[in-house]
Amino acid sequence: MSRIYERLSTAILEGKIDRMPNLVQRALDQGLPPKDILDKGMVPGMDEVGARFRRGDMFVPEVIRSADAMQAGLGVLRPRLSESGVELLGKIVLGTVKGDLHDIGKNLVGMMCEGAGFEVIDLGFNIEPDAFIVAIKEHQPAVVGMSALLTTTMRAMGYTINAIREAGLQDQVKIMVGGAPVDAEFAERIGADGYGSNAPAGVELAKQLVGAV
Numbered sequence: 434m435s436r437i438y439e440r441l442s443t444a445i446l447e448g449k450i451d452r453m454p455n456l457v458q459r460a461l462d463q464g465l466p467p468k469d470i471l472d473k474g475m476v477p478g479m480d481e482v483g484a485r486f487r488r489g490d491m492f493v494p495e496v497i498r499s500a501d502a503m504q505a506g507l508g509v510l511r512p513r514l515s516e517s518g519v520e521l522l523g524k525i526v527l528g529t530v531k532g533d534l535h536d537i538g539k540n541l542v543g544m545m546c547e548g549a550g551f552e553v554i555d556l557g558f559n560i561e562p563d564a565f566i567v568a569i570k571e572h573q574p575a576v577v578g579m580s581a582l583l584t585t586t587m588r589a590m591g592y593t594i595n596a597i598r599e600a601g602l603q604d605q606v607k608i609m610v611g612g613a614p615v616d617a618e619f620a621e622r623i624g625a626d627g628y629g630s631n632a633p634a635g636v637e638l639a640k641q642l643v644g645a646v
């Protein structure tokens with residue numbers, strides 16, 4: 434295996450944001466296929482970040498740095514991936530629900546999903562049900578992800594799912610939810626398709642929901 438894949442993976446793991454664009458460019462200059470650069474170099478790095486975060490061997494600031502390194506590399510790789518007709522895993526529309534301003538965890542989920550090969554459309558925080566609906570119609574995502582950090586706003590997830598159902602869009606998208614006060618039982622009760630307890634779990638869930646694992 435090319436040594437450059439190992440270097441890409443390590444640079445992501447160590448959060449070397451500045452080094453990534455150069456490394457990706459070097460891999461491209463060596464004639465390596467963009468899809469292999471992603472799958473054999475970058476994604477394994479991000480997978481290891483996820484595993485370490487789950488074990489408690491890496492913490493939020495380090496994960497954010499790694500995700501930023503991934504983004505820096507994707508900045509160079511993305512145009513080459515689309516040129517070579519590589520299909521990403523699918524689109525995810527992501528947002529923190531109405532009334533809730535917490536977005537750190539949601540951002541982490543978005544960054545890791547992007548790192549795993551999804552296209553993420555991040556609506557931001559305090560997102561009205563209608564804005565989710567507009568985004569579903571506009572972007573046709575495979576998955577909608579909702580975040581809530583307050584016991585008072587987790588109910589807005591239920592309202593949002595109802596609104597999606599009433600708009601006749603529920604068959605078009607899978608819905609995943611997460612955030613500290615949310616659990617699997619609540620997710621099931623409000624009609625979500627799945628619950629992720631943290632960002633790596635969100636990535637795994639999103640992959641399952643699009644049938645990629």
Ligand code: B12
Pocket residue numbers: 493532533534535536537538539541542578579580581582583584585609610611612613614628629630631632633634635636638
């Ligand atoms: C930072 C913070 C804030 C910041 C938010 C800044 C920002 N840009 O996000 C500010 C200062 C704005 C804030 C405001 C408030 N906060 Co606050 N805040 C926090 C704090 C300290 C950390 C949250 C955080 O970022 N955690 C780190 C991230 C990485 O974890 P996470 O969000 O849980 O996300 C992970 C998982 O949950 C999951 N996940 C999250 N979303 C999703 C989505 C999907 C789809 C999936 C699969 C997974 C997933 O993956 C993430 C990564 O692993 C928590 C306490 C705590 N320790 O959690 C209180 C906390 C959430 N806040 C609280 C409160 C009460 C408030 C305020 C009401 C305070 C006030 N009186 O004004 C306001 C509410 C404002 C509003 N309307 O939202 C309470 C909530 C209590 C409750 N049970 O409802 C908490 C628990 C503090 C406490 N112990 O009282 N807060």
